[in-house]
Amino acid sequence: MAQRPPPTPMLQAFVSAAQTGSFARAASELNLTASAISHQIAGLEDWWGVQLFERHSRGVKLTAAAQALLPVAEGFFKELDAVLHSLNPGKSQPLYLSCTSSLCSTWLIPRMHGSHAQASFNLDLVLTSADMSSASLSAHQYDVAVVMGYGDYPDHYVEPLMRDAVFPVCSPAFQRLHGDIALADIARYPLIHRVDDQVCPGWESWFAFQGLAAPPYHHGPRFPDSSLAISLAVKGGGIALGRTALVYDALKEGALVALKAPVMMSPAAYYIICRSGRQSEPDIARLIDWLKAQADEFVREV
Structure with a gap:
């Protein structure tokens, strides 16, 4: 006998948590509490008899079973939306x-x-x-x-x-406090870090591009998101690496200034x-x- 399908709220919680990688973000997306999402996921795991997520202090990770089931669950909601739209074409879908x-x-x-x-x-x-x-x-x-x-x-x-150029930026107040900052001296100042990866180059990549030796380890805040690093630079917290699209408006409005240095094109x-x-x-x-x-x-x- 075929197993009965689980209640839709359980499936919604599973898909949202899998897509966002977080019970808290899934809760916000579905207008529920994180506890409610956790309860729905636990209920679905009992229903199907498989573990769907590995719980960690920094978030959740899909198990192999969840990775196999997720496309099916996502497809259910997409096909349901498509059929409902065909039955009521006058009602637009966002x-x-x-x-x-x-x-x-x-x-x-x-x-x-x-x-x-x-x-x-x-x-x-x-x-x-x-x-x-x-x-x-x-x-x-x-x-x-x-x-x-x-x-x-x-x-x-x-x-x-579009494509970005990458260059150092700081607040006007920071520049007034420290004066003109020479290219070779940038490493002596507080640097704000965006976690370096192949897509978003960080200070290590920038120093290498300029032909400068980076310090063995440079203390400073490290952010997973470039906009957070830029926000701290606007507040005068140090020098950040800006990308054209992310800092252009702030440069126009005078919230940031660009330091004199050859620009590095984002890879x-x-x-x-x-x-x-x-x-x-x-x-x-x-x-x-x-x-x-x-x-x-x-x-x-x-």
Whole structure:
């Protein structure tokens, strides 16, 4: 006899927790408490007789069983939405636009201001922020996403959006306090770190690009998100590595100044992606066109 399907709230909790990587974020997404999400997940594990998550102090990790079950659970909700839409085509469904968290807060949202009233952008959007890699795409809900990488997104329609330069920035108050900072002396000052990786170069990469010897270890706050590092620089907390799209508005407004140094081009670029075949859907095509228009205008201004 086939096993009865579990209650829908359990499935929703599972999919949301898997996509966000956190019971707390899933709770916020579903307007529940983290305890309620944990209870639903535990109930689903009992229902199916498998462990779905490994619980750690810093979050949760999907087990092999969860990785096998997640596409099925995600597919259930997507197919349900598709059938409901076909039965009631007059009721529009919002588009899910996902964007890297730093670009979302510093570049995308300011350019959305006022755009929702324009005919070219009058779309029903749910905006989410997530830093997605090629390997983690299946764990996120999106119709269109702006990602940072190298363009290798199998089974996706991919459009280049723009590329950043990388250069040191600080607050005007910090510059007034310390005067002109020579390129060779930057390591002597408080540095604000973005955790270095291949996609987002950090100070180690920048020093190497400049042909300078980096200190063996440089104390300072380390952030997983570039916008957090930039926020501390705006407050006068030290020198951060800025990327063009993330600091341009702050430079224009005088909240930041750029130090004199040769710019380093980011090894990665921003791309617009959606699943193959969906780029021709009218609302998705309009959203892609709007994103490209905003990026083209921004690049011309820069």
